[in-house]
Amino acid sequence: MNVGFIGLGNQGLPIAQRILAGGHHLHVWGRRETSVAPFVGTAATIVGSPAAMGFLCEIVCVCVLDDEAVRDVVFHQGLLAAMHENSVLAIHSTISPALVRQIAEAADDRGVHVLDAPVSGGSVGAAAGTMAVMVGGASAALEQALPVFQTFASAVRRVGEVGAGQLCKLVNNCLFTANVGLALDAIAVGESLGLDREALTAMLQAGSAASFALGVAPHMMNPASAAHAGGLLDKDVSLLEHQTEALGRAASTMQITARATVQEILRHAQ
Numbered sequence: 001m002n003v004g005f006i007g008l009g010n011q012g013l014p015i016a017q018r019i020l021a022g023g024h025h026l027h028v029w030g031r032r033e034t035s036v037a038p039f040v041g042t043a044a045t046i047v048g049s050p051a052a053m054g055f056l057c058e059i060v061c062v063c064v065l066d067d068e069a070v071r072d073v074v075f076h077q078g079l080l081a082a083m084h085e086n087s088v089l090a091i092h093s094t095i096s097p098a099l100v101r102q103i104a105e106a107a108d109d110r111g112v113h114v115l116d117a118p119v120s121g122g123s124v125g126a127a128a129g130t131m132a133v134m135v136g137g138a139s140a141a142l143e144q145a146l147p148v149f150q151t152f153a154s155a156v157r158r159v160g161e162v163g164a165g166q167l168c169k170l171v172n173n174c175l176f177t178a179n180v181g182l183a184l185d186a187i188a189v190g191e192s193l194g195l196d197r198e199a200l201t202a203m204l205q206a207g208s209a210a211s212f213a214l215g216v217a218p219h220m221m222n223p224a225s226a227a228h229a230g231g232l233l234d235k236d237v238s239l240l241e242h243q244t245e246a247l248g249r250a251a252s253t254m255q256i257t258a259r260a261t262v263q264e265i266l267r268h269a270q
Contacts, residue, residue, distance in 0.1 A: 022151030054082030181261030
């Protein structure tokens with residue numbers, strides 16, 4: 001298939017590379033030459049604009065940072081307006097459910113199918129092809145995109161209509177953030193009892209307390225990591241807060257812990 005990919009960051013780049021390695025005709029676009037540099041001299045086609053990509057591709061994947069960046073690429077830079085009837089636009093970014101529904105409504109007028117398909121697994125999972133893709137949208141559109149998703153993901157599941165994918169990802173990221181906070185607290189408790197930090201962490205990872213969050217939590221306190229991770233987690237925890245507040249729900253234990261964790265991480269940022 002002719003597949004377009006926009007958003008060649010730490011996570012998007014290895015995803016795009018796996019799509020190319022999977023035998024699809026990959027088209028890439030980036031705001032900066034450095035973004036597309038890894039594809040120079042490969043079988044991928046570097047296109048001049050999102051609109052050009054939309055015209056050429058059957059499936060376009062968008063993996064940019066936030067609502068503003070998605071809105072810019074999809075609407076302002078002409079991606080959606082250039083896409084053909086029955087093509088698929090897959091939004092891998094973590095954004096507000098309201099925006100992805102707005103995109104789907106606009107796409108429906110053009111006969112374009114939108115898949116709300118945020119991903120989880122980070123750059124390591126992307127490179128290994130073990131990402132999780134949480135999909136909201138029509139089953140037929142997912143069937144069309146599945147061969148592409150399977151090049152970089154080991155778990156792909158439809159969780160509902162457009163918007164459900166984002167909701168699932170926001171719960172995922174909020175739970176992860178809360179787990180990071182609990183992991184940091186557990187390490188601090190152990191150290192206060194006189195346990196060696198490295199030995200404690202190793203044994204927690206070998207026992208029933210093991211988790212992905214426990215493995216990455218200490219590294220997230222480094223100033224550079226805290227600045228990057230803290231900003232992203234703050235965005236996602238806030239998006240879930242907006243969703244539950246709109247329903248009149250009080251903040252859950254998970255959300256309270258996640259919010260406290262975000263504040264702690266940001267305190268360590270540069």
